[in-house]
Every structure is written in C-alpha cells, then in structure tokens.
Amino acid sequence: MKIPFIVLLLYCTSALAEHTKLELHLTSYHFSNRSEFEENNYGIGITHYFKDRWGISAGGFNNSYDDTSVYLGLIYTYDFCSSETTVCTIGVIGGVVTGYEGNVSGAGEVRPIALPEFKLGYRWYFIKSRFFPETGSDTSSTITFSIGREF
Numbered sequence: 001m002k003i004p005f006i007v008l009l010l011y012c013t014s015a016l017a018e019h020t021k022l023e024l025h026l027t028s029y030h031f032s033n034r035s036e037f038e039e040n041n042y043g044i045g046i047t048h049y050f051k052d053r054w055g056i057s058a059g060g061f062n063n064s065y066d067d068t069s070v071y072l073g074l075i076y077t078y079d080f081c082s083s084e085t086t087v088c089t090i091g092v093i094g095g096v097v098t099g100y101e102g103n104v105s106g107a108g109e110v111r112p113i114a115l116p117e118f119k120l121g122y123r124w125y126f127i128k129s130r131f132f133p134e135t136g137s138d139t140s141s142t143i144t145f146s147i148g149r150e151f
Contacts, residue, residue, distance in 0.1 A: 019049040023128060023148030025061040032140035037064045041144060045071075053077050057093060064142065069099030073113065087121035093130070104138055124150045 025043035043061025050056065055075040063069040073095020081088040094114045101109050117130045125148070132142040 019055075020151045021047045021049075021055075021126070021148050022151065023047070023059070023126075023146045025059070025144065025146045028064065028142050028144040030064065030140040030142050031134075034140065037140060037142075038062065038066045039064070043069075045146070045148075047075060049075075053079075053091075057095070063099050064140075065100065065103040067099045067103065069097050071095060071097040071113065075117075077117075077119070085123055087119060087126055089119045091117045091119070093117060104136065121150075126150070 023045045025041055025045060028037075028039050028041050030037045030039065041061050041063060043059055045057060045059025045061075047055045047057040053076055055077070056073070057075050058070070058072045060068060060070040073093040075091055075093045077089045077091035079087075079089050092114065095112075096110045097113050098110055100111050104111070113132075115130045115132060117128060119126050119128045121127065128146045128148060130144045130146075132139075132144070134141040
C-alpha cells in the first residue's frame with residue numbers, strides 16, 4: 001500500500017505546484033516520562049490548497065515507535081494574523097494514518113486522526129506544529145515540529 005501512495009505523492013508534487021506547500025517533518029516532544037518514544041520523526045509531506053482555506057495533505061514519516069507511517073488528510077486553516085510577508089494560521093487536519101498497528105491498543109492498519117495545527121511563516125517559508133492527544137495508556141500527548149516552503 002505504501003508504494004502506490006508514494007507514487008501518488010510524487011505525481012501530485014509535479015502536477016499541482018501552484019498553491020502547494022512542501023514540509024519536512026523533523027522532531028516531536030512527548031509529554032510523558034517514558035523514554036521509549038522516538039522523538040526524531042523525520043519525513044516529508046505535501047499539501048495542496050484547492051480553495052483558500054481547504055487543502056489535501058499527504059506524507060510519510062518515522063513515527064514515535066520507530067516505524068514508517070504515511071498519512072492522508074483534509075486540512076482546514078484559518079488565517080488570523082497574516083500580512084503580505086508573514087503567515088500566522090491555525091487549523092485542523094482530519095484523515096487517516098498508518099504504522100501504529102502492534103504499538104497502540106486497538107489501532108488497525110489504518111487509524112483515523114483529527115489534529116490541530118499552528119503555522120508561522122515569513123514569505124515562502126514556515127514552521128508548523130501539530131498536537132497529538134493521548135489516546136490510551138500506551139500513547140503520549142505529543143507536539144510535532146516541521147519546516148516547509150510554499151510554491
């Protein structure tokens with residue numbers, strides 16, 4: 001399932017360059033005193049906005065359990081303090097993610113997600129953060145950090 005997803009991701013990158021944002025997933029912080037979570041969550045994602053506030057996002061990353069995850073979701077953002085050169089938005093992504101089966105109780109091959117996000121940027125570059133709430137005793141509330149560029 002991951003190979004067709006990556007092919008689709010590469011196709012979308014070249015075909016939909018306008019209104020597209022490319023981001024590099026970097027790290028996360030887990031609000032837990034347990035040390036088994038991986039906090040270097042490197043990966044890549046792409047978002048294409050088909051309306052001013054609505055977009056579709058896809059990507060892959062190394063998750064907190066040191067497994068590969070891929071995601072696909074619909075994003076809604078609200079611009080609350082941007083200008084011609086700065087970006088400041090809040091939003092939410094809802095969709096699905098893989099890579100948590102065997103690590104999170106009740107997680108199948110595909111797991112639903114709904115995550116808030118916050119983005120700050122200057123011109124074409126931005127920093128984004130997303131929040132994952134704790135969903136059980138084998139998870140931790142997590143905040144992620146990524147950097148990106150708008151095309």
